[in-house]
Amino acid sequence: MRIAHISDLHLCMKFKRHNILNTIKLIRHALNNGAEHLVITGDISDNANDADFVIFRDILKQFNLLRPDKATIIVGNHDIFGGPQTAEDVYKFPQKCANTDYHRKLYRFIEHFRELFENTYRPTEEVFFPFVKVLDNILLIGLNTIDHYSKLKNPFASNGHVSKTQRKLFSQLLHRPEFKDKTKVVLAHHHFYKKDASTSSSEKTLWDKIEHFTMKLRGKKKLLKLFTENNVKLVLHGHSHEMMEYTRKGITFLNAGASIDSAVEPKTATYLIDIFPNLIKTNLSSVEAHLVAEPPILSIVGVE
Numbered sequence: 085m086r087i088a089h090i091s092d093l094h095l096c097m098k099f100k101r102h103n104i105l106n107t108i109k110l111i112r113h114a115l116n117n118g119a120e121h122l123v124i125t126g127d128i129s130d131n132a133n134d135a136d137f138v139i140f141r142d143i144l145k146q147f148n149l150l151r152p153d154k155a156t157i158i159v160g161n162h163d164i165f166g167g168p169q170t171a172e173d174v175y176k177f178p179q180k181c182a183n184t185d186y187h188r189k190l191y192r193f194i195e196h197f198r199e200l201f202e203n204t205y206r207p208t209e210e211v212f213f214p215f216v217k218v219l220d221n222i223l224l225i226g227l228n229t230i231d232h233y234s235k236l237k238n239p240f241a242s243n244g245h246v247s248k249t250q251r252k253l254f255s256q257l258l259h260r261p262e263f264k265d266k267t268k269v270v271l272a273h274h275h276f277y278k279k280d281a282s283t284s285s286s287e288k289t290l291w292d293k294i295e296h297f298t299m300k301l302r303g304k305k306k307l308l309k310l311f312t313e314n315n316v317k318l319v320l321h322g323h324s325h326e327m328m329e330y331t332r333k334g335i336t337f338l339n340a341g342a343s344i345d346s347a348v349e350p351k352t353a354t355y356l357i358d359i360f361p362n363l364i365k366t367n368l369s370s371v372e373a374h375l376v377a378e379p380p381i382l383s384i385v386g387v388e
């Protein structure tokens with residue numbers, strides 16, 4: 085089966101209209117190149133607006149992808165908390181995050197894409213993460229890595245965490261004997277590497293430090309242990325806006341965070357992943373993007 089993995093679309097009718105055009109272009113490109121299933125690992129919207137979710141729902145519908153066997157989606161921090169979109173927003177953003185009803189926003193997100201959660205294995209009818217979806221010999225396991233807002237630990241609501249309960253449910257869901265020989269693929273929003281790992285401490289800029297503090301996934305070690313114990317072969321994620329393939333503990337990781345909203349590449353890109361019973365082949369495929377000049381407002385606070 086060929087899976088197309090894209091992430092961080094940051095759709096926004098008001099401020100990022102070109103992202104909508106680029107998303108349509110990229111999905112068409114993926115389908116023309118043989119993608120049989122589309123995976124989107126969060127930050128579908130830029131500001132958690134219902135109108136932008138409706139736009140993406142319509143895009144999926146147009147391509148006949150609003151079906152559980154054709155597309156799988158997980159939530160990103162922007163889908164719950166949004167992000168600062170103007171210079172003025174930057175100062176108000178922490179208070180906005182503090183006032184956000186996390187569970188209500190999560191439920192709204194799921195409601196917009198309810199069809200994609202059909203035919204999934206879940207802890208209960210009302211709990212949507214973690215979920216397991218069977219696609220032939222593949223198991224897609226969707227996680228919610230979005231941490232709650234905290235004035236000290238998560239001041240821009242962009243850090244990640246997977247609760248102990250969710251980790252326990254993950255193992256329980258995978259315990260079914262019929263899942264034993266399937267290729268296990270985890271979908272998460274946050275990245276599993278330190279963005280500034282290659283930089284020595286003295287070279288780190290204030291920007292690096294802020295970014296590290298506001299973009300990290302807490303409890304990575306516990307998650308990696310969970311993945312190896314459950315024989316996970318591949319992890320698909322986004323959040324950090326770069327395209328990147330890397331390995332951790334023998335598991336392949338793909339970051340498709342710069343599919344659409346890249347600050348450096350004038351291209352849109354998708355990973356095309358061929359999954360065979362004992363082999364996974366990954367291929368980065370890109371198309372020219374629609375370019376619209378915009379002031380780089382978001383980059384000043386390190387929130388992606």
Ligand SMILES: [Fe+2]
Nearest residue numbers: 127161323388
């Ligand atoms: Fe994100």
